[in-house]
Ligand code: HMG
C-alpha cells in the first residue's frame with residue numbers, strides 16, 4: 001500500500017466536539033483549547049460555527065471565541081456558515097476559511113439546516129461567491145454520506161450529486177462525512193470515489209465519526225485511496241445535535257499515533273496534543289475518548 005508522505009489534519013474538536021456538549025463550555029476554555037492545539041502543531045482548526053443560537057446555543061459565543069484567540073501565522077482558522085446571515089457575521093471575525101455544510105440525505109438536511117438539499121445549495125451559492133470574492137477559502141461538508149439516522153443507507157450517487165453541485169458553485173474542497181459512524185472501509189472508499197468524480201485527490205477529505213468503532217479503519221481505507229486530509233477531534237469529542245445516537249469523531253491522538261507509526265508526517269507533537277486532550281477532558285470531567293491518549297496519560301502517571 002502506497003501512503004501519502006504527509007497528511008493534513010483539520011482539528012474539529014472546538015466546533016464539532018463542543019457543539020455537542022450538554023453543559024455550557026465557557027469561551028475562555030474554548031480559547032485555551034485552541035491555544036493548546038496550535039501549540040501542539042495543528043495548522044487547521046475549525047473553531048466554531050455561525051449558526052442560529054436557538055438551534056445550537058453552544059456556539060453562540062462564536063465571535064467572542066474568535067476574538068480571544070492569539071492567532072499564529074500559518075494556522076488556518078475555519079468556521080461553519082450555513083447561510084448569508086452566518087457568513088456576514090463570521091466575516092467580522094476574519095476567518096481564514098468557511099465551511100458550508102450540506103447533506104447527502106434529504107431528511108437530515110431538513111433536520112439539521114431546515115431546508116431541502118436543493119434549497120441548501122441555493123443558500124450556499126451566494127455564501128461561496130462572497131467568500132471567494134473576499135479571499136476567504138471555502139470548504140464543503142457532505143453529511144450523512146454513509147448513512148442517515150432517518151433514511152438509512154445512502155447511495156454513493158447521492159454523494160456524487162452533492163459533490164458536483166458544490167464543485168459547480170466554487171467550493172474548493174469537499175469533506176465526505178460519516179455523521180453517524182456507520183461506514184465500513186469499502187463503503188467509505190465508494191463514497192470517497194463518488195466525491196473524487198468531481199474533485200481532485202488533494203481536495204477531498206474524510207470526516208469520520210466513530211460511533212461503531214470503524215473510524216480508524218475507515219481512515220486507513222481512505223489513505224489507501226490516496227486521501228491525505230482528515231477532520232479529527234481532540235479527545236474524540238463530537239457529534240451532531242440533529243443526528244441522534246451519533247458519537248464523537250475519530251480522536252486526533254489516535255490518528256496521529258497511527259500515522260506516526262506508519263512514518264507519515266503530520267507536523268503534530270503527540271505529547272502536546274495529549275496535553276490539549278487532558279485539558280479539555282479535565283474541564284468536561286471525563287476521560288478522553290481516545291485509546292492513544294489514555295495509554296499515553298497512564299504511562300505519564302506511571303513514570
Ligand atoms: P431557519 O430557521 O431555517 O432560518 O434556520 P431562517 O433564515 O428562517 O431564520 C430564522 C431565525 O434564525 C431568525 O431569527 C434568523 O435571524 C436566525 P429570529 O428572527 O427567529 O429571531 N438565523 C440565524 N441566526 C444566527 N446565525 C445564522 C442564522 N440564520 C438564521 N446563521 C439555520 C436555518 C441553518 C440557521 C438553522 O437550521 C441552524 O442554525 N441549524 C444548526 C445547524 C448546525 O449547526 N448543526 C450542527 C453542525 S453540522 C455537523 O455537525 C455535521 C458536520 O460535522 C459533518 C458531519 O459530521 O456530518 C459538519
Ligand code: MG
Pocket residue numbers: 016177179207209238239240
Ligand atoms: Mg461531524
